[in-house]
Amino acid sequence: MGDHRAPVDDYITFERVSEAAHRLPAPYLLAKDLPHTLQDQMNRLPAMYRKTQEAVSIFEASIREISAIDDPGAPPISIINPIEDDDEATPPWEFSYTNSIWHGEDVPAPDLKSLKGCNCHGVCNPKSKSCACVKKQSEWYEDENRQPGFAYHTSKSMQGRLQQPGRQYPIFECNDFCGCDDACGNRVVQHGRKCEVNIVKTKQKGWGVFAGPKRIPAGSFIGKYTGELLGDPVSEERGRKYNVFGRTYLFDVDGYQIGKTLGMAEGEYDAAYTIDAYHAGNAIPQNHSCEPNCMILCCYINEGDIERPLLTIFSMVDIEPNEELSFSYSGAPDDTEVEAAVRITSAVYAKCCCGAPSCKGIMFK
Numbered sequence: 557m558g559d560h561r562a563p564v565d566d567y568i569t570f571e572r573v574s575e576a577a578h579r580l581p582a583p584y585l586l587a588k589d590l591p592h593t594l595q596d597q598m599n600r601l602p603a604m605y606r607k608t609q610e611a612v613s614i615f616e617a618s619i620r621e622i623s624a625i626d627d628p629g630a631p632p633i634s635i636i637n638p639i640e641d642d643d644e645a646t647p648p649w650e651f652s653y654t655n656s657i658w659h660g661e662d663v664p665a666p667d668l669k670s671l672k673g674c675n676c677h678g679v680c681n682p683k684s685k686s687c688a689c690v691k692k693q694s695e696w697y698e699d700e701n702r703q704p705g706f707a708y709h710t711s712k713s714m715q716g717r718l719q720q721p722g723r724q725y726p727i728f729e730c731n732d733f734c735g736c737d738d739a740c741g742n743r744v745v746q747h748g749r750k751c752e753v754n755i756v757k758t759k760q761k762g763w764g765v766f767a768g769p770k771r772i773p774a775g776s777f778i779g780k781y782t783g784e785l786l787g788d789p790v791s792e793e794r795g796r797k798y799n800v801f802g803r804t805y806l807f808d809v810d811g812y813q814i815g816k817t818l819g820m821a822e823g824e825y826d827a828a829y830t831i832d833a834y835h836a837g838n839a840i841p842q843n844h845s846c847e848p849n850c851m852i853l854c855c856y857i858n859e860g861d862i863e864r865p866l867l868t869i870f871s872m873v874d875i876e877p878n879e880e881l882s883f884s885y886s887g888a889p890d891d892t893e894v895e896a897a898v899r900i901t902s903a904v905y906a907k908c909c910c911g912a913p914s915c916k917g918i919m920f921k
């Protein structure tokens with residue numbers, strides 16, 4: 557009698573799931589549990605203390621301590637204020653440093669039911685015709701030669717870098733249900749930040765993120781846009797509050813793959829979720845530039861809900877040592893919008909000080 561079972565590569569057998577069970581997804585975090593003890597203690601001290609070198613050391617140590625848990629192996633971050641006559645020693649002690657996403661109360665748990673993994677052994681072959689993750693990624697991305705594959709280079713010299721930096725496409729990494737191991741070339745964001753960055757005060761844009769002493773090659777993973785993941789009504793309410801004091805750290809979770817998957821026409825999808833990096837975040841919320849060197853890509857790992865990708869930042873071009881990292885806050889406003897903005901001086905816009913030759917002089921806040 558012939559064997560009528562599907563080829564083993566096409567599905568995950570129970571045995572494969574239990575083999576991978578040592579990497580079941582970590583429990584997700586709730587925004588209401590965000591730690592704030594250190595921030596409260598620092599804010600209780602006389603203001604003078606927060607301007608000292610000790611405060612800088614505590615800030616840097618807290619980043620190291622948290623990263624040891626949620627981004628192990630990431631190079632340490634220094635806090636530097638090179639501006640003369642500016643005595644702000646650290647970013648405000650208002651937010652908890654985190655490389656994780658914290659779910660607001662209105663956000664459901666990650667959807668693991670519709671999450672699928674590949675059934676590969678060892679490392680996935682980007683040329684495989686049967687790897688479920690190659691198939692998934694190839695629905696959204698093909699390389700320059702229109703060949704299916706992963707979003708990342710898997711060759712040794714380029715490993716982990718985007719194949720086409722600057723191109724907008726969603727990334728589907730191998731996940732905790734996959735049979736491949738941790739060395740698989742389709743696991744990049746989940747292995748954390750590898751490049752060196754520092755938090756540096758700028759003259760006109762507040763604190764920014766700058767490359768360390770090494771060049772960051774194009775297509776490198778810089779970090780995740782982390783913070784609280786909020787549903788639409790809560791983020792709308794926060795947006796209104798932030799507009800009053802002229803600052804916002806809200807970033808809509810949007811991407812063309814979401815509307816398309818939900819059967820909508822282009823531009824029709826209204827983000828259901830937003831990341832708020834005001835109360836919690838990492839070094840990665842960078843400043844805006846009209847000629848950015850980084851971009852945000854949606855990345856799916858242990859989340860089956862198409863509406864809830866991670867927002868991840870990658871370099872689009874080679875970034876020189878000590879150069880500022882920047883991205884465009886939801887694209888540059890076009891000329892008509894700029895004119896309208898100047899007329900109504902809306903709270904949504906601010907004067908742009910990016911200094912790029914093609915600076916439009918105005919940016920979304």
Ligand SMILES: C[S@@+](CC[C@H](N)C(=O)[O-])C[C@H]1O[C@@H](n2cnc3c(N)ncnc32)[C@H](O)[C@@H]1O
Nearest residue numbers: 761762763803804841842843844908909910921
């Ligand atoms: C997400 S925060 C970035 C971190 C911020 N620089 C800080 O010190 O907290 C966004 C705010 O940074 C400032 N900013 C970012 N890019 C800027 C730019 N190109 N020109 C002027 N201000 C900028 C604006 O105040 C903006 O509302």
